Amino acid sequence: MNPFEMVIGIVLIVTIGSIIRAKYGVHGHRGRDSGYGPDITPRDDAETKALQAEIRALKERIQVLERIATDNNRAVSLDEEIEKLRDRSLP
Incomplete structure (x- = not known):
């Protein structure tokens, strides 16, 4: 494999990797965000609390x-x- 083919191969690999990351919503390793999963917004936080309350009730x-x-x-x-409860509910 000559150097030109190697450069083309590396560019293709990086491009395919970028497309896959964009498809699954994975971001880079910059800042606090680990880059995995969706970003949490305040709207999501309210939904999370509601779901946690529902899970607690189900448990x-x-x-x-x-x-x-x-x-x-x-x-x-x-x-x-x-049976006693059924008897009470019947008129």
Whole structure:
């Protein structure tokens, strides 16, 4: 391979790499940003907090369901409590 072909090869590799980085939104290593992932804006921060609250609520529900599923002694009393609630809701 002569030097001219090597220069063309390097230019092609750098160009293809730049196109791939632009496609996936990866930025350089300048400043605080590591260059990976999207930049976080205040709008995204509000959405993040809402999603974290939703995840927290779902985890609490899962804990309740796990407790119900693994508590064998309360299965009968749980059925009775559910029936009592159904009886109250009926007119």
